Amino acid sequence: MRPFIEVGDVSFWYETDPPPKDQWVLKEVQLTVARGEYVAIMGPNGSGKSTLARLMNGLLLPKEGKVRIGGYNTDDETHLWQVRQRVGMVFQNPDNQLVATTVRDEIAFGMENLGVPREEMVRRIPEVLAQVGLEGMEEWPPHLLSGGQKQRLAIAAVLAMRPEAIVLDEATSMLDPAGRQAVLDILHRMHREGMTIIHITHSAKEAAHAERLLIMADGEVKMDGTPEEVFQDVDRLSVWRLEVPLMAELHHRLTRSGFDLPVSWTET
Ligand code: ADP
Numbered sequence: 634m635r636p637f638i639e640v641g642d643v644s645f646w647y648e649t650d651p652p653p654k655d656q657w658v659l660k661e662v663q664l665t666v667a668r669g670e671y672v673a674i675m676g677p678n679g680s681g682k683s684t685l686a687r688l689m690n691g692l693l694l695p696k697e698g699k700v701r702i703g704g705y706n707t708d709d710e711t712h713l714w715q716v717r718q719r720v721g722m723v724f725q726n727p728d729n730q731l732v733a734t735t736v737r738d739e740i741a742f743g744m745e746n747l748g749v750p751r752e753e754m755v756r757r758i759p760e761v762l763a764q765v766g767l768e769g770m771e772e773w774p775p776h777l778l779s780g781g782q783k784q785r786l787a788i789a790a791v792l793a794m795r796p797e798a799i800v801l802d803e804a805t806s807m808l809d810p811a812g813r814q815a816v817l818d819i820l821h822r823m824h825r826e827g828m829t830i831i832h833i834t835h836s837a838k839e840a841a842h843a844e845r846l847l848i849m850a851d852g853e854v855k856m857d858g859t860p861e862e863v864f865q866d867v868d869r870l871s872v873w874r875l876e877v878p879l880m881a882e883l884h885h886r887l888t889r890s891g892f893d894l895p896v897s898w899t900e901t
Pocket residue numbers: 647658676677678679680681682683684685
């Protein structure tokens with residue numbers, strides 16, 4: 634395994650002085666994400682998922698421990714831009730992340746910050762728009778796009794910066810089913826092309842598409858395995874009231890009622 638994101642014993646709190654440990658937002662989190670891995674993260678509200686996401690691209694720095702991205706510590710100021718550029722972020726509400734008056738300028742914005750030469754920017758804009766299915770929409774004002782199109786534009790703006798990983802923080806939760814599916818299709822394609830994906834979601838269906846599923850609660854990673862393994866433990870997941878795939882729920886109930894089923898819910 635080639636580690637790309639290394640979260641080493643990371644603790645975090647938002648106050649200046651450390652509160653009592655039971656109030657820390659993240660408690661000694663230990664986590665390695667390999668290059669090219671597709672990881673989903675589920676967990677109740679307030680469990681620290683967004684905070685972890687922001688630590689993974691240097692938007693926040695750990696209070697204790699280290700986060701390394703592609704070998705660079707995120708608190709190493711001389712490499713802050715490399716770190717930010719390597720891990721793109723897409724947030725829940727696209728209206729809060731779109732700043733420009735045209736689709737073209739929206740995509741150019743991040744590249745300008747990175748100092749990408751103009752000719753290269755001109756080449757990349759249609760390329761990333763095609764990747765997210767918004768070809769030919771350069772002149773559109775972002776506020777006229779649908780919610781799903783806005784989120785795809787936010788993804789295109791991230792892709793234009795050529796990141797190696799993309800972190801989606803509930804990026805599909807405000808979209809309709811078609812909008813969600815379009816974003817998932819883009820994620821799958823990017824993953825096939827080698828991108829590292831970290832997808833924070835409340836949707837069991839979306840999480841089931843990942844290669845690996847982490848469950849966060851109380852500032853800790855409580856479960857870490859394939860979606861098949863994690864969703865097998867319906868009793869444990871019910872403690873945090875997390876959604877599980879319908880088949881996992883059904884398998885659990887029927888097994889408890891004495892039906893003789895295959896061990897794994899995925900074979901039911
Ligand atoms: P999640 O994404 O799992 O809902 P968050 O990381 O957003 O969890 O929040 C974890 C905890 O940190 C919550 O108790 C939340 O209230 C607190 N928190 C999040 N952001 C801030 C902030 N900017 N300032 C102070 N507290 C915050």
